[in-house]
Amino acid sequence: MIRQFVRFYSQKVAILPVPYGLSRFGVAPDHPEVKECQTRFEEVAHDKRFNFYGNVDIGKDVSIEMLKDNYNAVIFAYGCSEDNKLNIKGADHKGVISSRQFVGWYNGVFDLQDLNPPLEKARRVVIIGNGNVALDLTRVLLGPVDPLWKSTDITAKAISKLKESKVEHVTIVGRRGLLQSAFTNKELKELIDMHSIGVGFKGVSEDHIAPFAPLAKNLGRVQKRRLDLLTKYFQKVKNSTKTACTKEWELQYLLSPKEIIAKDDQLLSKVVFEHNVLVQPDIDVPVSIEPTGEFTELPADLLIYSTGYKGSAIQGLIEAGIPFNEKKGYIPNKDGRVSPGIYASGWIRRGATGAIASTMMDAFFVAETVLSDLDNSSTEKHGLGHYISKQNKPVVTWQDWEKIQQHESEAGTSLGKTREKLTTIDQVLELIK
Structure with missing residues (x-):
């Protein structure tokens, strides 16, 4: 049984304090209908078992070994952030x-x-x-x-x-x-x-x-x-x-x-x-x-x-014994399985191909794979919430994100537009302080 699920938000190029990745930062601004997938994400985020931690540097603030030790399943879904x-x-x-x-x-x-x-x-x-x-x-x-x-x-x-x-x-x-x-x-x-x-x-x-x-x-x-x-x-x-x-x-x-x-x-x-x-x-x-x-x-x-784009290995990936194909820029896997308890989904699983819709279908497929591997006899693990709360750096929670989202919507309304995004990490962290 899955006791708890979590989303750490980090990328190799930059540590991100906010969610939605490609939907927020990659979709054409005049195609807002493509961003409707965020509604589905929000449904998941309101599940009491869900936690979100933004502005966390995987490999530095939290090691991959720590993730493996504290969660029944770790899914790498951080996309491809390098240019060809x-x-x-x-x-x-x-x-x-x-x-x-x-x-x-x-x-x-x-x-x-x-x-x-x-x-x-x-x-x-x-x-x-x-x-x-x-x-x-x-x-x-x-x-x-x-x-x-x-x-x-x-x-x-x-x-x-x-x-x-x-x-x-x-x-x-x-x-x-x-x-x-x-x-x-x-x-x-x-x-x-x-x-x-x-x-x-x-x-x-x-x-x-x-x-x-x-x-x-x-x-x-x-x-x-x-x-x-x-x-x-x-x-x-x-x-x-x-x-x-x-x-x-x-x-x-x-x-x-x-x-x-x-x-x-x-x-x-x-x-x-x-x-x-x-x-x-x-x-x-x-x-x-x-x-x-x-x-x-x-x-x-x-x-x-x-x-096109190419994936890269995040800090500590190779050291944790997780394979990575440097030439093609993805994590080798079979049906999403990388090694016991380790999975990959999206572009970092398949390479940089397909739009948001196909990536979501891939996520559903990998989720089914995870569920089929877990059963009620799985050892209960409690996650890293206790550790994250003691970090010496600001960590963005889902409640913080909702505050950011409200601020951006109100700022947009005052300017006569749908949203005005915060564009520096300092602005984000100052708002949630």
Whole structure:
């Protein structure tokens, strides 16, 4: 029987004093419906057996051995917080920003509030990677600021910066082809529909669409829908009075970044890409790419790379005998089981793939695994509440979090928005003192 369950909140990159992780800090601010998963979390949090301890450094404040000794089951579900970096010349320039940094900056991640991207000087942005995050970034960079202010929890600091922004063109670049795009059709349509508010879609080269037209009937439903969205859009624009668009975005394919060339210490000049060709020797073999030796340049003042994430081992993990795959960035497991009493769930179990919904389903699956391993004969363990209460540093409880949440909601109301987040750990700890 599970006597008690607990959530320690900590990450390798920064110790977090508040809950909700990706939902609070990673979801696009103009997609508040995605954050409805928090309601489910709150139901769990109000169970009398639940405890939450934020601002706790696992491996330092609490060792993994202590967790193993004081709980019947320990589940690692701390996600993937490292970027898959661009290993090319010029990638260390200040004008090169990861999507994790940029999204974290406007969503209020504590250790990213000094990012200060020079949007007031940049006109052209290149985004490498074409998943949903790339499209989220494009909407935030090109869309109107007032709706973000009134209906989202994007930070006031980010809003102020976006109002100064001179960005007018975004190029989204993928290494593979159109049909291998990682974004969903729903996100693509949402961005295309911004044409009605003056954000035009410059389009996709005919070279990326024409070869698939004769094969459309043999494509899968998702791929058919993608081609249909693009062809209908171009036909609509062609046959209608042109909407005046002051900003635009485009999709580029079959390009791999090779070098980033700077203009000055803040802005870039251009990005050099090598052209690729798609290779698929057999229908049952996944599509791959081969470089052609031909190069092209795209003008860019800023570059944001959205090339995925990688997990890392938290402090003390290896020393506690828990395996970690450094190359792929996850904890090896079988159906969530790592070793007796130790489990993994979410991205740190499977790698950085899938959205919040799929991660929640993974959590339900792993929870069933834990329950199947425990029985009434399990030794009763009492947790670390007695130890945590004696810490010499502030620890955030669920009751503290509810106080923080109320404060943020009231601060947002006073500013005419849904929520104004606290953006420094000192602010959080001062509030709950």
